[in-house]
Amino acid sequence: MSISNATVFIIDDDADFRESVQWLLESTQYNIESYASAQAFLDHYDQRPGCMLLDVRMPEINGLALQQIMQERDIRLPVIILTGHGDVPMAVAAMKNGALDFLEKPFDDDVLLKLVDRAMQEAEQRFSQQSEERELRELHDTLSRREREVMELVVTGNSNREIAETLGISPKTVEVHRSRVMGKMRAESLAHLVQMHNRLAL
Amino acid sequence: MQPLEQELKKCLQEADRYRLLAEQSTDMISRHTPTPEWTFIDVNPAIERLLGYSANEIIGTPGYDLFHPDDADNLKKRAESVRYRRGMYTNVYRFQHRDGHYIWLETTSRTIRDDDGHPLEIICVSRDVTERELAQQATRRLARVVEASSDLILFCNHRSLQLTYMNETAYRTLGAERENLAVFYLNQMFPLEVLHSLVEPALQHAALYGTWYGSIPLYPAGNPGRTAEIREIIAHRNRAENMQVEYYSIIARDITLKRQAEEKAKRQQLEMAHMSRLLSVGEMATELAHEINQPLATIINYCNGTFRRLDEGQITEISQITRAMELISTQARRASEIIKRMRRFVRRTEFQRVSFPINETCIEVTRFLNQEAIDHDIRFEFDLDETNPIIEADRLQIEQVLLNLIRNAIEAYGECLLHPRPVKIRTRIEGRRLQVSVSDQGPGISAEQQQRLFEPFSTTKENGLGMGLSISHTIIESHSGRLWVESDGNTGTSFHFQLPLKGQA
Numbered sequence: 001m002s003i004s005n006a007t008v009f010i011i012d013d014d015a016d017f018r019e020s021v022q023w024l025l026e027s028t029q030y031n032i033e034s035y036a037s038a039q040a041f042l043d044h045y046d047q048r049p050g051c052m053l054l055d056v057r058m059p060e061i062n063g064l065a066l067q068q069i070m071q072e073r074d075i076r077l078p079v080i081i082l083t084g085h086g087d088v089p090m091a092v093a094a095m096k097n098g099a100l101d102f103l104e105k106p107f108d109d110d111v112l113l114k115l116v117d118r119a120m121q122e123a124e125q126r127f128s129q130q131s132e133e134r135e136l137r138e139l140h141d142t143l144s145r146r147e148r149e150v151m152e153l154v155v156t157g158n159s160n161r162e163i164a165e166t167l168g169i170s171p172k173t174v175e176v177h178r179s180r181v182m183g184k185m186r187a188e189s190l191a192h193l194v195q196m197h198n199r200l201a202l
Numbered sequence: 203m204q205p206l207e208q209e210l211k212k213c214l215q216e217a218d219r220y221r222l223l224a225e226q227s228t229d230m231i232s233r234h235t236p237t238p239e240w241t242f243i244d245v246n247p248a249i250e251r252l253l254g255y256s257a258n259e260i261i262g263t264p265g266y267d268l269f270h271p272d273d274a275d276n277l278k279k280r281a282e283s284v285r286y287r288r289g290m291y292t293n294v295y296r297f298q299h300r301d302g303h304y305i306w307l308e309t310t311s312r313t314i315r316d317d318d319g320h321p322l323e324i325i326c327v328s329r330d331v332t333e334r335e336l337a338q339q340a341t342r343r344l345a346r347v348v349e350a351s352s353d354l355i356l357f358c359n360h361r362s363l364q365l366t367y368m369n370e371t372a373y374r375t376l377g378a379e380r381e382n383l384a385v386f387y388l389n390q391m392f393p394l395e396v397l398h399s400l401v402e403p404a405l406q407h408a409a410l411y412g413t414w415y416g417s418i419p420l421y422p423a424g425n426p427g428r429t430a431e432i433r434e435i436i437a438h439r440n441r442a443e444n445m446q447v448e449y450y451s452i453i454a455r456d457i458t459l460k461r462q463a464e465e466k467a468k469r470q471q472l473e474m475a476h477m478s479r480l481l482s483v484g485e486m487a488t489e490l491a492h493e494i495n496q497p498l499a500t501i502i503n504y505c506n507g508t509f510r511r512l513d514e515g516q517i518t519e520i521s522q523i524t525r526a527m528e529l530i531s532t533q534a535r536r537a538s539e540i541i542k543r544m545r546r547f548v549r550r551t552e553f554q555r556v557s558f559p560i561n562e563t564c565i566e567v568t569r570f571l572n573q574e575a576i577d578h579d580i581r582f583e584f585d586l587d588e589t590n591p592i593i594e595a596d597r598l599q600i601e602q603v604l605l606n607l608i609r610n611a612i613e614a615y616g617e618c619l620l621h622p623r624p625v626k627i628r629t630r631i632e633g634r635r636l637q638v639s640v641s642d643q644g645p646g647i648s649a650e651q652q653q654r655l656f657e658p659f660s661t662t663k664e665n666g667l668g669m670g671l672s673i674s675h676t677i678i679e680s681h682s683g684r685l686w687v688e689s690d691g692n693t694g695t696s697f698h699f700q701l702p703l704k705g706q707a
Contacts, residue, residue, distance in 0.1 A: 014496055
């Protein structure tokens with residue numbers, strides 16, 4: 001992914017304010033997309049990479065609720081929370097929900113642009129990580145049931161003989177499964193396989 | 203017959219006639235000693251009917267003892283009840299009956315003297331005037347009641363409208379001197395338009411039907427600051443002369459103190475209403491600050507976006523930033539509208555009755571609560587009377603009531619799980635009145651809570667003072683309306699208030 005064609009998603013129920021942020025960000029390299037509500041965003045979002053400017057105070061689904069929905073749906077857009085005057089408790093809650101940072105309205109354009117840049121770097125990491133994870137999962141999906149069992153036991157440090165005993169098969173057969181696992185997962189070493197396993201968070 | 207004999211006979215006949223006259227007379231004729239004891243020397247039989255004594259019984263006893271103690275010395279004191287005319291005294295006094303009670307006697311007396319002028323005896327003719335005296339006494343008492351009445355009582359000539367009598371209170375309230383009564387006329391007491399539109403019709407009504415009841419304000423020119431009110435006019439007819447109206451009695455009341463108390467209560471109410479508005483705005487401070495912040499943040503974004511473009515040389519034509527400029531001024535107006543609305547709401551004002559459309563006011567008030575509605579996921583639902591009813595009231599105070607009721611409806615939802623949460627505002631003409639209802643679908647108010655709802659400082663909110671409903675109640679009552687609550691204590695609450703429509707107050 002290249003951050004230059006990433007999108008800044010603006011979610012704010014105040015149309016005038018939304019447009020003003022758009023006017024401010026139009027001078028940057030990013031695409032801008034704005035939505036009047038959390039629901040409108042969820043209806044249109046198609047996994048494109050980018051970051052989000054999110055107003056905490058909104059009718060129906062507020063900013064905090066949207067953060068939770070995004071977590072459930074594995075939407076990893078870094079979120080910059082926009083708060084009004086005196087919304088400190090909400091800002092704290094948003095940070096606990098995993099927001100990257102928060103900005104109090106009205107804000108300085110330099111601060112906003114720096115934060116957006118930082119969010120986009122974070123996004124690049126998060127999205128490449130996400131696509132790696134997706135690839136790993138696809139590889140993992142090609143393993144047979146027995147191969148998955150063997151992989152589980154291998155990465156937790158069992159020897160072939162121990163695995164054979166646990167599964168009630170011969171060490172030779174374990175060896176065959178083990179090399180198939182390494183091959184299918186495209187693992188270069190045992191350490192690499194352990195790493196992949198961790199990333200898959202099985 | 204000898205002339206002397208004849209003369210004597212004639213004399214005797216004459217004496218018999220006088221005796222007969224004295225014996226038959228219903229007036230008591232008596233002779234008394236000219237001493238302080240006033241002893242009876244002789245008396246005619248009429249004494250029996252008047253005083254219960256027989257002549258024989260009383261002759262030789264002192265008359266003085268039978269006087270009422272208060273009247274005994276009337277003659278000596280030259281009391282008001284004693285008149286003197288051509289050697290005869292007329293005295294009205296109480297005299298004791300044989301039974302012990304007193305009767306009123308009017309006695310005319312003459313002193314008989316010898317050639318040297320020494321008094322020989324006193325001859326009296328007495329008449330029972332008890333009935334007359336009691337009637338006069340009642341009249342005198344009535345007059346005293348009229349004179350001492352705390353109401354203003356005036357008698358007025360039916361033609362010239364000259365005031366012929368004013369009681370003490372009337373003098374005091376009107377600020378007039380007793381001596382100047384002659385210059386007082388009823389029509390001088392009123393401005394011309396009041397005279398024509400109120401006083402004259404009232405007099406005509408009284409002349410026609412005997413009595414008029416009502417209320418005509420009276421502001422005495424001679425006594426500024428005082429306020430009175432004519433409440434009754436009675437036309438008195440002359441019974442002897444074909445029942446023509448003879449004069450009017452006018453009864454009025456000095457209502458200065460009452461007015462002052464009313465004024466004071468009204469000022470206090472205004473003061474309370476103002477304080478309650480300040481409290482409301484205080485409670486809404488966070489929301490209002492947020493609302494004002496929004497356009498300000500927008501303005502700053504447009505400015506910074508424009509600077510950025512200028513810096514980067516993106517702007518080649520002024521038209522590229524006119525849109526931003528327009529939007530900036532729109533936002534500035536938006537911010538100032540919010541501030542204006544707030545300032546209008548917290549200002550201290552006199553009571554001002556104006557005509558205004560209630561529907562528009564309902565919508566305006568919900569704008570004021572825009573942010574609060576967003577934060578609580580409130581949907582305002584309007585069900586407004588299509589005839590666009592106009593009411594006549596203090597607009598600010600009615601807005602205040604609406605604000606209190608709508609904020610209560612919003613807060614009624616509390617932790618309630620319902621989303622979105624409707625707050626319904628309904629206006630309807632009901633007969634000659636306008637009814638406004640604000641309803642929520644929150645958890646309702648129990649019958650027990652409803653009883654104390656309109657009392658001051660009764661609140662269920664953590665940071666409320668419990669003034670909102672109490673002041674709303676007072677405001678609506680002072681507009682001759684009423685405010686009440688309806689709730690099943692479970693599925694919602696409706697507050698209703700009714701006000702007179704314009705021209706029906």
